[in-house]
Amino acid sequence: MVGSVVVRAMRPDDLDAIVEVQAQCYPPDMNEPALLLAARLHACPDTAWVAVDPGTDVPGAYLVGYRTLLGKVSPLGGAFAHHPQADALYLHDLAIGRALRGRGVAQALVAHARAQALAWHLAGLALVSVNDTVAFWRGQGFEPADVTPQGQAALDTYPGRAVYMRA
């Protein structure tokens, strides 16, 4: 719990609120469609979390990802699937709605994911930083990492600057 906010697993009935948080956080060309968000939750429900006000239970922030291989970069709009030999937790999207910004909610969601990665004995975490968030992610212990040409092609699917980072 951070302040009055609780982290719990995402559920299918959260998706309307997730779409709304996404719209508050990204320009239209970076909004991923609701059907894709639903398919990802169906494929990887154990790596999808939300932060809710316990009074309403409505998500005001979320973090979604999947278990993968270090060095493998996820493109914008890509499907989620856990890799059977995963050595990393990939954080595809962390988004904090306007009402919850600046209250430590992002930090709490990342800490929750990190604890899960440790429990699964994964070697690390990885992500693509967009929206000018490299400094934020450095603060969470991530550093930019080299990518293969295939990884660079995945980075090129994001509008604006996209940086692969690992912790």
Ligand SMILES: CC(C)(COP(=O)(O)OP(=O)(O)OC[C@H]1O[C@@H](n2cnc3c(N)ncnc32)[C@H](O)[C@@H]1OP(=O)(O)O)[C@@H](O)C(=O)NCCC(=O)NCCS
């Ligand atoms: C970036 C974002 C996730 C931060 O969420 P938040 O809940 O406001 O962050 P927190 O309150 O948990 O802040 C944790 C720390 O990061 C710092 N921080 C927050 N946003 C930052 C930013 N944009 N750049 C640098 N540092 C930042 C805070 O000052 C705080 O530092 P402290 O621990 O030294 O006090 C949020 O603004 C957001 O959802 N943005 C839009 C979506 C997005 O860009 N997601 C990331 C895509 S890769």
